[in-house]
Amino acid sequence: MLVGYARTSTIEQAAGLEAQVRDLEALGCEQVFTEQTSSVGPRKKLDEAIAYCRKGDTFMVTKFDRLARSVSHLGQIVERLKEKGVALRVLDPAIDTSSATGELVLNLMGSIAQFERQMMLERQREGIAKAKADGKYKGRKPTARAKADEIKALSAQGISLSEIARRLEIGKASVHRVLASG
Known part of the structure; x- marks a missing residue:
C-alpha cells in the first residue's frame, strides 16, 4: 500500500x-x-x-x-x-x-x-541586521501593549488570563506580562 x-x-x-x-x-x-x-x-x-x-x-x-x-x-x-x-x-x-x-x-x-536551509537563515539574519543598522527594520508592532487597557479592563472583570488571550487574540504570556507590569 x-x-x-x-x-x-x-x-x-x-x-x-x-x-x-x-x-x-x-x-x-x-x-x-x-x-x-x-x-x-x-x-x-x-x-x-x-x-x-x-x-x-x-x-x-x-x-x-x-x-x-x-x-x-x-x-x-x-x-x-x-x-x-x-x-x-x-x-x-x-x-x-x-x-x-x-x-x-x-x-x-x-x-x-x-x-541550504542554514545558509538561507544566515542570509536572513544578515539582512535583518543590515536593515536594523540602516534604521529600516523595527520588527513587528507589539500587539499586547497596544491592548493593555483592554487587558486590564477584562482582568478587572475577573476574566481568566486564558480567556483574555483568546478574546484579544494574543498570547497568554503577553497578558501576564501586561498585568504584571502594572
Missing part, C-alpha cells in the same frame, strides 16, 4: 497542501495524512501516518522539507520506517529507499537541503 504524508507550515499555504495531496493521490496513495504545522512544532499526523504503515508499504512525500527538520530527524524517520519494513519514497527529487543507492542519495540530498 502507498501511504502519503503532506504538510504545510501555515493555514495560508492551503493551496500548497492541496497540491501535495493531489500529487500523492495521482501516484496511487490510498491513504494520505495531512497537517498544517510548523517544521518545529509537534507532528501528530506524521506519527499517525508512520504508525498506520505496515510491512511492505511505501511511505510517500512530495519533498524533503515536508517531512524532516534536519538530517538527523530524517534519519530517525527513515529508521522508524525501516524497522517496520516500510520504504520511503520522495517525489522531488525522485528517491526510493528500497535500495542501498536510494538510501545513499536520500542521505546526500538531506544533507544538502539542511545546508
